[in-house]
Amino acid sequence: MPNPSQVPPPLTHQPGIVRDAVDRTRVLADQVELLYRQSPVGIAVTVVVGFVVMWELNSARERDLIFMWGALTLMVAIGRAFLAFAYHNAADRDSRPDVWLRRFAIGALATGVNWGLAGAVFFPAHTDEQQVFLAFILAGMAAGGLPIFSAVWWVFAIYAASVVLPFLAVILTYGSRLFYEIAALVPVFLAVNIAVAYRLNRVFVSAYRLRVSYGKLTDDYTLMNQRLERQLIELEEARMQVESSGRKLALFAERAPIAVIELSADGRIQQINREAENLFGYSQGELAGTSASIRDLVHADQHEEFDGRWKRLIEERESLDGFRMRNPRRDGVSLVCEWTVTPLVNAEGTVLSVIAQGRNITQQLEAERLKQEFTSTLSHELRTPLTSIIGSLQLINSGMLGDLNKDQTELTEVAERNGIRLLDLINDILDIEKVESGKLTLFPETIALDELVREALKLNQGFAERYKVKLVAHEPLPALQVHADRKRLLQVMTNLLSNAAKFSPADGEVEVEMREKGGDVLVTVSDRGSGIPENFRARIFGRFAQADSTDTRAKGGTGLGLAICKRMIELMEGTIGFANREGGGTTFWFELPKHVNTSKE
Amino acid sequence: MPASELNRIFYAEDDEDIQRIVRMSLERIGKMTVQVESDPLKAIDGMIEFKPELVMLDWMMPGMDGPTLLKAMRQRPETASYPVVFITAKASMKEHEELAALGAAGIISKPFSPKDLPNQLREIWRNLP
Numbered sequence: 001m002p003n004p005s006q007v008p009p010p011l012t013h014q015p016g017i018v019r020d021a022v023d024r025t026r027v028l029a030d031q032v033e034l035l036y037r038q039s040p041v042g043i044a045v046t047v048v049v050g051f052v053v054m055w056e057l058n059s060a061r062e063r064d065l066i067f068m069w070g071a072l073t074l075m076v077a078i079g080r081a082f083l084a085f086a087y088h089n090a091a092d093r094d095s096r097p098d099v100w101l102r103r104f105a106i107g108a109l110a111t112g113v114n115w116g117l118a119g120a121v122f123f124p125a126h127t128d129e130q131q132v133f134l135a136f137i138l139a140g141m142a143a144g145g146l147p148i149f150s151a152v153w154w155v156f157a158i159y160a161a162s163v164v165l166p167f168l169a170v171i172l173t174y175g176s177r178l179f180y181e182i183a184a185l186v187p188v189f190l191a192v193n194i195a196v197a198y199r200l201n202r203v204f205v206s207a208y209r210l211r212v213s214y215g216k217l218t219d220d221y222t223l224m225n226q227r228l229e230r231q232l233i234e235l236e237e238a239r240m241q242v243e244s245s246g247r248k249l250a251l252f253a254e255r256a257p258i259a260v261i262e263l264s265a266d267g268r269i270q271q272i273n274r275e276a277e278n279l280f281g282y283s284q285g286e287l288a289g290t291s292a293s294i295r296d297l298v299h300a301d302q303h304e305e306f307d308g309r310w311k312r313l314i315e316e317r318e319s320l321d322g323f324r325m326r327n328p329r330r331d332g333v334s335l336v337c338e339w340t341v342t343p344l345v346n347a348e349g350t351v352l353s354v355i356a357q358g359r360n361i362t363q364q365l366e367a368e369r370l371k372q373e374f375t376s377t378l379s380h381e382l383r384t385p386l387t388s389i390i391g392s393l394q395l396i397n398s399g400m401l402g403d404l405n406k407d408q409t410e411l412t413e414v415a416e417r418n419g420i421r422l423l424d425l426i427n428d429i430l431d432i433e434k435v436e437s438g439k440l441t442l443f444p445e446t447i448a449l450d451e452l453v454r455e456a457l458k459l460n461q462g463f464a465e466r467y468k469v470k471l472v473a474h475e476p477l478p479a480l481q482v483h484a485d486r487k488r489l490l491q492v493m494t495n496l497l498s499n500a501a502k503f504s505p506a507d508g509e510v511e512v513e514m515r516e517k518g519g520d521v522l523v524t525v526s527d528r529g530s531g532i533p534e535n536f537r538a539r540i541f542g543r544f545a546q547a548d549s550t551d552t553r554a555k556g557g558t559g560l561g562l563a564i565c566k567r568m569i570e571l572m573e574g575t576i577g578f579a580n581r582e583g584g585g586t587t588f589w590f591e592l593p594k595h596v597n598t599s600k601e
Numbered sequence: 602m603p604a605s606e607l608n609r610i611f612y613a614e615d616d617e618d619i620q621r622i623v624r625m626s627l628e629r630i631g632k633m634t635v636q637v638e639s640d641p642l643k644a645i646d647g648m649i650e651f652k653p654e655l656v657m658l659d660w661m662m663p664g665m666d667g668p669t670l671l672k673a674m675r676q677r678p679e680t681a682s683y684p685v686v687f688i689t690a691k692a693s694m695k696e697h698e699e700l701a702a703l704g705a706a707g708i709i710s711k712p713f714s715p716k717d718l719p720n721q722l723r724e725i726w727r728n729l730p
Binding site: 384385388392394400401 | 690
């Protein structure tokens with residue numbers, strides 16, 4: 001893992017102008033550095049030659065002048081030495097080479113002027129030999145500046161000019177023919193020297209540019225190398241991650257309790273997991289990588305359907321969910337499986353492979369079938385004897401067959417009532433089974449709800465009288481329509497009314513109200529019973545829900561009524577609930593969407 | 602609507618207890634004349650002999666079920682036009698639709714109320730075309 005602080009800066013492309021400016025500064029800095037590096041040699045030569053000149057000219061009468069010049073030479077030398085020292089320790093010598101060059105040029109100018117002064121002041125006052133000596137020295141000093149100052153040609157130019165030009169002026173003043181000839185040659189020498197310096201300077205600059213470019217190249221290379229190394233590390237990490245997630249994925253597939261099959265786009269089996277092996281009775285080796293196709297695992301009757309689905313899957317990249325197929329096992333037995341089939345598509349839209357995940361639902365379907373058969377049998381086999389029992393008792397209780405005594409009548413009525421209760425229980429169990437298996441079919445029609453409420457009151461009045469309770473509607477009920485299943489809605493009303501009657505005190509009233517609420521119609525059934533115990537409220541709409549067992553015995557009922565009501569009202573897109581009633585008792589209510597008659601009748 | 606009051610009923614039903622209750626209900630309460638037959642295979646001959654105004658059939662009977670018997674009746678000119686009411690413990694909507702499609706005049710669910718049975722039949726009778 002690379003330390004973040006060591007991460008090299010990213011390579012950014014620098015626009016040409018900025019890059020040139022940086023280069024120029026760097027080349028100049030190198031030039032200036034060379035000037036300063038050679039500066040000690042120049043200073044030493046100046047001091048040594050200065051002493052020789054003083055020694056040679058000392059015998060003459062202008063000793064004060066000589067010493068003054070010597071002191072000046074020394075001062076300039078010391079000044080330049082200080083400057084060189086300062087440059088050596090300067091922090092900004094690379095960033096501001098132009099400033100250091102300017103300072104150096106002043107030192108060079110001072111040196112040049114000092115020598116020019118020597119030529120101008122000492123030349124006229126001396127003997128011929130000494131004049132020749134001086135001319136030789138000055139020529140030497142001017143030429144000697146070439147290697148010292150030529151790193152920047154114009155520094156050499158001002159140095160050489162300041163050495164030579166005052167001397168030139170003095171020679172011209174003395175007017176002999178030899179002097180004129182010398183004076184004519186001096187500018188030529190000067191020009192040649194400067195030209196050479198200029199050429200040297202160009203070569204120098206080119207060399208430095210080359211060096212700087214090379215350095216840059218090396219830097220870039222180092223940077224690239226670091227980046228490459230980092231990328232290699234990242235690549236390795238990514239590879240390890242991919243490998244580990246690949247292992248995880250393989251583990252998921254391998255240990256999954258569903259069959260997982262990887263297929264090629266033409267349906268050939270690439271890989272199957274253990275559950276698929278168990279399910280179909282073939283091993284991975286027998287199917288994967290052979291000519292075996294998923295089609296071989298589809299029952300022949302379904303080949304046509306399967307081909308159509310597969311074609312759409314491949315052509316439209318449309319995955320299949322909950323697709324049921326009969327799949328023959330190795331031993332020929334057909335299983336029913338539910339498949340989820342997903343094409344794996346790359347960025348270009350090519351189908352790389354197809355993943356099929358299948359769940360064996362054979363047993364589940366068999367269980368459902370058995371349950372249905374059982375329910376149907378229960379329905380028929382229990383109803384038939386109950387028909388005889390209830391029918392017989394009703395005939396006796398109708399009085400058409402002659403009168404019974406009081407005790408006999410009481411007992412036959414008990415028998416009839418309990419026969420009906422048993423029938424209710426069977427019907428409720430069948431209903432809840434139908435609702436919960438999603439098999440309850442509603443037959444919705446447009447219903448005048450106010451009329452249905454009145455009908456429900458009439459139908460249940462007899463039952464309520466058994467508890468000495470009156471069912472009362474708050475008339476006039478508003479004339480509102482709903483879209484619902486008449487029979488089932490009556491069943492809900494019957495449930496709510498009979499519950500309310502059962503739990504009302506004797507001589508009480510069950511009040512029924514109906515009104516519009518938003519886009520819904522609200523029906524309420526209110527009693528003056530003891531209310532619903534706190535611990536029972538949460539599960540009142542659950543199955544076999546009854547407040548306590550003693551209540552069941554006292555009031556009768558299956559405990560399924562409200563569960564059925566809730567599911568039926570929900571199937572009719574309504575809601576059902578209950579609330580405490582002010583002054584005691586409970587109000588049960590349901591809401592159904594109001595039916596708005598759009599056709600003009 | 603038929604001109605006369607419903608009077609003669611032929612009933613095919615294998616359960617003797619239910620036979621007895623239906624017979625009592627229709628004779629005592631409905632004041633009708635009832636002929637019952639336990640064997641569905643003998644039912645058509647019974648009908649031809651009895652000449653009922655309306656036939657009641659059970660669905661589940663050994664030997665031949667109600668719907669098959671109805672189809673067989675439709676094949677015989679003597680019995681083809683009898684209105685048929687099914688009395689069945691099968692309660693699902695699908696099964697009721699199946700019977701209506703066969704041309705049943707009405708369906709009465711078991712358990713039925715023997716007190717109301719004569720009136721239920723008369724209601725169906727009155728609504729016949």
